[in-house]
Amino acid sequence: MNQTFPKYPKALGRLSTDFNIKWRSLFHDWENSVIGSTNTLSNKQIWNKIAIYISNSKRKEKFKSEEFLQENMLMSDRRDTNDKFDRSSLKSNASVYSQYSLRSNRELHTKLQNFNQKIDHIKDKTVSLQNDKMLSQSETCSNKEVLYDNLKNGSHLLDMFKFRKDATESLLNKFSGDHENGLDIRRKSSSGVTLDYVPSFGITQLEQQDLISIKDYLMEAFRDQHHPLGVLNSKISFCFYTSYGCWKVKPTSILSSQAMKEWEMISKRIYFLIRKLFPALPVESDVCDGEIISHQSLLYPILLSEGIYSTLFVLYASKCSQSDETYRQRTYTCDKKSNKDLISFLRIESNLLPMIRSNQFENAILCLKQVKEQYCPRKMLNQIENTFKLMDEAKCEVLGKSYILNADNIMPLTIFLIIRAGIPHLGAELLLLEDLMGSDFEPVMLGFAGYCFATVKATYQHILSDKFFQD
Amino acid sequence: MENTSENKYSFKVVLLGEGCVGKTSLVLRYVEDKFNKKHITTLQASFLTKKINYNGNRIHLNIWDTAGQERFHALGPIYYRSSNGAILVYDVTDEGSFQKVKNWVRELKMMLGSDIVLAIAGNKIDLQKDIIVPLETAESYAESVGAKHFETSAKNNIGVEELFLELTNMMIASHDARQTENTDSRTNSLRRSNRLVVADSSDMEERHSSRCCGNG
Numbered sequence: 001m002n003q004t005f006p007k008y009p010k011a012l013g014r015l016s017t018d019f020n021i022k023w024r025s026l027f028h029d030w031e032n033s034v035i036g037s038t039n040t041l042s043n044k045q046i047w048n049k050i051a052i053y054i055s056n057s058k059r060k061e062k063f064k065s066e067e068f069l070q071e072n073m074l075m076s077d078r079r080d081t082n083d084k085f086d087r088s089s090l091k092s093n094a095s096v097y098s099q100y101s102l103r104s105n106r107e108l109h110t111k112l113q114n115f116n117q118k119i120d121h122i123k124d125k126t127v128s129l130q131n132d133k134m135l136s137q138s139e140t141c142s143n144k145e146v147l148y149d150n151l152k153n154g155s156h157l158l159d160m161f162k163f164r165k166d167a168t169e170s171l172l173n174k175f176s177g178d179h180e181n182g183l184d185i186r187r188k189s190s191s192g193v194t195l196d197y198v199p200s201f202g203i204t205q206l207e208q209q210d211l212i213s214i215k216d217y218l219m220e221a222f223r224d225q226h227h228p229l230g231v232l233n234s235k236i237s238f239c240f241y242t243s244y245g246c247w248k249v250k251p252t253s254i255l256s257s258q259a260m261k262e263w264e265m266i267s268k269r270i271y272f273l274i275r276k277l278f279p280a281l282p283v284e285s286d287v288c289d290g291e292i293i294s295h296q297s298l299l300y301p302i303l304l305s306e307g308i309y310s311t312l313f314v315l316y317a318s319k320c321s322q323s324d325e326t327y328r329q330r331t332y333t334c335d336k337k338s339n340k341d342l343i344s345f346l347r348i349e350s351n352l353l354p355m356i357r358s359n360q361f362e363n364a365i366l367c368l369k370q371v372k373e374q375y376c377p378r379k380m381l382n383q384i385e386n387t388f389k390l391m392d393e394a395k396c397e398v399l400g401k402s403y404i405l406n407a408d409n410i411m412p413l414t415i416f417l418i419i420r421a422g423i424p425h426l427g428a429e430l431l432l433l434e435d436l437m438g439s440d441f442e443p444v445m446l447g448f449a450g451y452c453f454a455t456v457k458a459t460y461q462h463i464l465s466d467k468f469f470q471d
Numbered sequence: 472m473e474n475t476s477e478n479k480y481s482f483k484v485v486l487l488g489e490g491c492v493g494k495t496s497l498v499l500r501y502v503e504d505k506f507n508k509k510h511i512t513t514l515q516a517s518f519l520t521k522k523i524n525y526n527g528n529r530i531h532l533n534i535w536d537t538a539g540q541e542r543f544h545a546l547g548p549i550y551y552r553s554s555n556g557a558i559l560v561y562d563v564t565d566e567g568s569f570q571k572v573k574n575w576v577r578e579l580k581m582m583l584g585s586d587i588v589l590a591i592a593g594n595k596i597d598l599q600k601d602i603i604v605p606l607e608t609a610e611s612y613a614e615s616v617g618a619k620h621f622e623t624s625a626k627n628n629i630g631v632e633e634l635f636l637e638l639t640n641m642m643i644a645s646h647d648a649r650q651t652e653n654t655d656s657r658t659n660s661l662r663r664s665n666r667l668v669v670a671d672s673s674d675m676e677e678r679h680s681s682r683c684c685g686n687g
Contacts, residue, residue, distance in 0.1 A: 406495035407517040407536040411543055442553060446483050446533050451518040454535075458546035467542045 008254060019262040026235060027269055034228040046276055047198045050228055057226040202278035206288060214278055215298070222302050229274075236266060237307050245311040253319035259312055260435050267303060271295035285439065296440045301376045304436070309375035313425075313432060320427035323464050327426060330463050334419045342419065346412040351399070356416065360394035368421040372429060377436040380429070381449045387417065388452045414459045430457050478528040482642050483535065484635075485551045487575045488560035489568040490539030493594040496625040497560060498534050501635050523639065530639055547575075548582060556588040556642045558634070563593040563622075564601040569609065576616050588641045589618035592634055597624040 035041060035049050201213040221229040244259045271294075275281050285294030317324065334342060339356055348356075355361060368387040374380045391413065395405055405413070423429060433453075434441060444450055462468060486494045495516050502519045517536040522529070537543075537550045551557060559575050561568040572591060579587055591613045593604060606622065613620035619637060623630040 404495065404499070404516045407538045408490055408495075408540060410517045411538040411540070411546075445553065446481060448518055448520075451533075451535055454549050454552075455517075458543070458549045461546055461549065462543060465545060467545070470542070 019258070019265055023239075023262070023266060023269070026239060027273075030228070030232050030235065031273075043203060043276070043279060044198075050277075051198065053228050054226050057231075061226065199278070202280045204280055206280040206282075206293075208288070210280065211288060211291075211293070214281070215302075218274065218298070219302050232270070232273075233303065236270075237305060240266070240308055241311055244315060245307075247314065251314050251318040253315060253321075256312070256315035256319045259315055263308070263312065264438055267295045267299050270303065271299060274299075292440055292443060294440055296436070296438050297378065300436065301378065304375050304377075306375060312436075313428060316428040316432045316435075317425045320425065320431060324425045324427045326464055327460065328424065330468060331419045331422055335422060342416060346415055348412045348416065349409060352409065352413070355394050355398040356413075358394045358398050360390055360397055364388075364390035364394060365417055365420045368417055369423065371421075372423050377433050380433050381437075381444065381453060384452045384456055385449045388448075388455075391417070410455060411459070411462075414455050415462065418456065418459050418463065426456075426460055430460060479531075480528060480643060480646065481531040481533070482556060482639070482646075483533045483554040484556045484558060484638065484642075485535045485537060485554040486558050486560060487537055487547065487551070487572075487579075488539060489541075489562070489565075489571045492539065492560045492562040492565070492568050493625050494536055494539065494558075494560045497558075497592065497594060497623060497631060497634075498536060500625045500628055501631050502534065521635075523636075525636065525639060525643075528643060530643070532635070532639065547578065551579065551583070551587070554587060555646065556590065556638050558590050558592055558638065559618075560592045560594050561604065562595050563604050564595055564598050566603050569593075569604045573612070576618065580616070585645075588638065588645050589616065590621060590634060590638045590641070591618050592621045592623045592630075594623050594625060596622045596629065597627045 034053050035046060041049070199213065199217055201210040201217075218229070221227040222233045224230040225234065240259075240263070243262075244255060271281075275283070281298070282293055285292060287293070291297070334345070337345060339353070343350065343353060343356065364387050367383060367390055371380050371383045374383055392405065395403060418426070430453075437444060445453070486498060488494050498519055499516055502521050519534045519536075521532045521534065523532065524530075535550055535554070537547065557575075557579055559572045561572045576589065576591075579589065591609065593606070593609055596602070610620045619641065621630050621634040621637070623634055625631060
């Protein structure tokens with residue numbers, strides 16, 4: 001009668017695939033396609049390879065879109081998509097243009113001649129796009145295409161003409177290898193085109209500015225579908241989702257630890273690759289100006305997209321489903337109580353009531369609510385920390401600076417906050433946050449953010465415990 | 472725990488004890504500069520930091536106060552986890568609070584073993600007449616569990632500075648002892664973790680499992 005039946009067979013975990021082997025081929029394929037099979041490339045060579053990859057990928061895209069455009073011409077009913085393309089290209093060109101127009105007015109005139117000739121070419125429709133080998137030329141082509149299209153449409157060509165010419169001018173300028181100009185553009189505009197440069201930061205040294213530049217660069221690179229890192233990112237997202245997402249039945253919570261380990265390994269691997277690009281980054285982790293640099297702090301804000309976070313979250317939510325259900329029921333019952341009832345129920349000192357009624361305290365609740373919208377562990381911690389700061393501001397506003405909120409008060413007040421904020425699946429959120437922080441967790445936990453996190457976690461546990469309804 | 476240079480320490484100290492024994496006033500007395508009391512830089516009285524220079528060491532103390540109410544007792548582990556030192560406070564005029572300290576000591580020893588340095592503080596010694604817990608009993612108990620005993624008064628600022636300084640001293644000693652003890656294994660593990668990024672090994676599993684926690 002007392003026999004216990006395990007939920008899963010005991011041998012279950014043993015047959016799991018080694019995740020290193022599982023992901024190896026993906027990374028190797030990617031590396032082969034970008035860098036090639038040689039392993040001893042210098043930093044410069046790697047950057048060259050990346051530049052080649054980007055330009056190749058863009059050229060392919062151009063050919064594709066060209067075919068697409070030709071198709072469009074045949075099918076006039078698709079013209080509206082065409083127009084969209086038109087406008088977007090205009091936009092990105094405009095931003096580039098604005099920075100160049102003043103600087104290179106004179107050169108512009110000489111190149112205007114060339115351009116006019118080219119326009120003639122377009123009119124004659126004799127230029128073969130396939131022959132374009134240089135990137136600059138192919139960029140010109142894109143403008144030509146659009147122009148050509150406009151010619152076809154017989155629309156406001158003349159207005160746009162000047163515009164396009166300038167844009168072409170700027171692009172030509174850029175590809176002539178003017179490194180600094182490239183950087184300049186990069187800082188000011190955010191269009192994808194601007195990744196076509198070799199960074200000068202993070203190669204030999206790592207200052208605060210370098211770190212910011214690296215973060216900006218990576219942010220662009222992982223989003224850009226022409227950049228090798230962007231390709232890698234989308235591949236990984238897809239594979240990860242197909243491994244652990246798309247549940248047709250109830251998700252299996254035992255996969256959560258496996259998924260987390262895999263994710264950590266992926267992030268470490270990517271960090272290893274990025275260290276090849278920016279050798280100044282620390283091998284494991286380091287502290288730079290009081291900020292911890294590690295694969296978590298550098299990559300998670302960029303890589304932890306909503307897709308990957310929610311894949312992990314589903315597993316964690318299923319892991320914590322039981323306690324989260326208790327938590328939901330209890331907070332739901334308490335949330336119905338009025339402020340006064342809730343205060344006496346939680347045994348909060350009655351002189352804190354005006355503080356709870358203040359606007360700032362309301363803001364603290366709102367701030368805590370937003371935790372569920374974040375998916376980067378750092379941002380979540382910041383959100384929790386801000387909640388406590390707001391609570392303290394509320395105290396200062398209402399009760400004055402001399403009034404001291406000690407741990408005896410903070411605990412029940414946090415319970416109050418949690419009940420009012422009503423974050424669904426708080427247990428899963430907290431556990432996932434903790435696991436995602438990984439090795440960064442311990443050092444962060446020493447500080448104020450760690451204290452706030454511990455208090456929220458303690459509150460959650462208190463709500464679950466039997467003592468919650470007892471005296 | 473994070474040591475960037477040789478004599479730079481960052482410690483976590485947790486305050487435990489029953490409600491109303493004066494944990495908060497003890498730590499406030501210590502952290503707040505007594506010469507300009509108006510200048511409160513701290514966010515909340517429950518989390519306080521103090522930077523001290525001691526014997527050429529630069530020490531950063533993070534002091535965590537905990538709720539003293541009985542109903543929150545079970546939440547202790549969340550707070551004292553990975554702390555370097557604990558101050559167990561009791562009220563010299565309250566026998567019950569001293570018994571609570573004994574409970575805490577037992578729990579800490581069980582959960583953290585020798586990883587944590589303990590200091591026991593008998594607070595409110597300014598109330599001379601009402602002292603119930605005799606000094607000898609408390610001191611012999613402290614000695615039996617390897618803790619240091621202090622008599623303090625947050626109100627009259629007696630023994631507070633001494634308490635924190637001595638605790639810091641003990642934490643440094645314990646930290647250094649562990650450091651030298653672990654030197655060999657540490658270099659090994661560092662070398663291993665370097666390799667682990669490059670090659671396909673499953674060492675990560677070990678490291679992960681060491682960081683276990685209650686899953687709520």
